[in-house]
Amino acid sequence: SRRDSMQKAEDNLVSMCNDRARMLQDQFAVSVNHFQALAILISTFHYEKHPSVLDQDTFAYYTAKTALERPLLNGVAYAQRVLRSEREAFERRQGWTIKSFEGTPSPEKDEYAAVIYSQETVSYIEALDMMSGEEDHENILKARATGKAVLTNPFRLLGSNHLGVVLTFAVYRSGLPKDATLEQRIEATLGYLGGAFDVESLVENLLRQLAGNQDIVVNVYDVTNASQPLIMYGAQSTNSYQSPSHVSVLDFGDPFRKHEMKCRYRQKV
Numbered sequence: 012s013r014r015d016s017m018q019k020a021e022d023n024l025v026s027m028c029n030d031r032a033r034m035l036q037d038q039f040a041v042s043v044n045h046f047q048a049l050a051i052l053i054s055t056f057h058y059e060k061h062p063s064v065l066d067q068d069t070f071a072y073y074t075a076k077t078a079l080e081r082p083l084l085n086g087v088a089y090a091q092r093v094l095r096s097e098r099e100a101f102e103r104r105q106g107w108t109i110k111s112f113e114g115t116p117s118p119e120k121d122e123y124a125a126v127i128y129s130q131e132t133v134s135y136i137e138a139l140d141m142m143s144g145e146e147d148h149e150n151i152l153k154a155r156a157t158g159k160a161v162l163t164n165p166f167r168l169l170g171s172n173h174l175g176v177v178l179t180f181a182v183y184r185s186g187l188p189k190d191a192t193l194e195q196r197i198e199a200t201l202g203y204l205g206g207a208f209d210v211e212s213l214v215e216n217l218l219r220q221l222a223g224n225q226d227i228v229v230n231v232y233d234v235t236n237a238s239q240p241l242i243m244y245g246a247q248s249t250n251s252y253q254s255p256s257h258v259s260v261l262d263f264g265d266p267f268r269k270h271e272m273k274c275r276y277r278q279k280v
């Protein structure tokens with residue numbers, strides 16, 4: 012009957028949406044885990060060896076070789092915290108000038124987050140002060156205040172101009188206590204590991220591989236502010252017909268954010 016087939020279609024939508032949400036969440040979790048291990052690489056080879064035994068070529072090589080372990084991250088990079096008083100010596104040592112997001116030499120500031128190591132896929136952020144980008148700036152402050160891997164709002168990434176989110180994780184001087192105060196955390200901050208989730212292209216790729224992909228429309232939202240959902244993936248709906256939709260919860264591991272996936276049929280059922 013018509014009722015039975017409607018029920019079947021709805022059940023099918025629920026299971027397709029849940030499968031997609033779980034797959035996306037799993038790939039996200041795998042990517043974040045491997046990303047966090049890169050912070051240990053930085054500590055071990057850049058900070059615990061004197062002098063550092065890490066350089067751009069080694070970082071580029073290692074991150075390229077392990078790129079498949081971070082399936083949803085299109086690139087990772089490390090930005091060093093540089094204080095106003097350290098800038099001159101830092102630039103002389105690096106052989107370049109810290110630049111703002113516009114690509115011009117950065118004006119003088121209290122502190123910078125200058126990219127010293129980058130995966131080749133995001134090499135365009137080399138030498139940039141990541142604190143000069145609004146979303147990155149906010150994420151850097153949140154990451155170092157909490158010690159957690161934190162996500163930005165969805166925004167258009169540099170380079171690709173694709174919709175995505177940035178993941179940031181602070182690297183601290185060793186010996187920071189687990190219950191450190193905000194002041195202690197800030198004082199102990201050495202730099203920031205960052206990763207770009209190119210949601211627009213990498214999630215598209217992931218979903219394209221699944222059976223039934225042509226039949227449903229998938230959207231992902233940041234719903235941290237419930238009254239103002241932010242689109243993170245997919246086109247805004249323009250269909251006016253009534254069709255069943257389903258919302259699956261997504262956990263991307265950032266305790267300060269909420270995400271969800273919304274699925275519906277492309278065609279009227």
Ligand code: WA2
Nearest residue numbers: 088090168169179203204205207
């Ligand atoms: N990485 C890649 N593309 C971006 C981006 C970013 N941030 N921001 C805008 N487009 C090195 O927090 C430090 C990475 C930022 C880390």
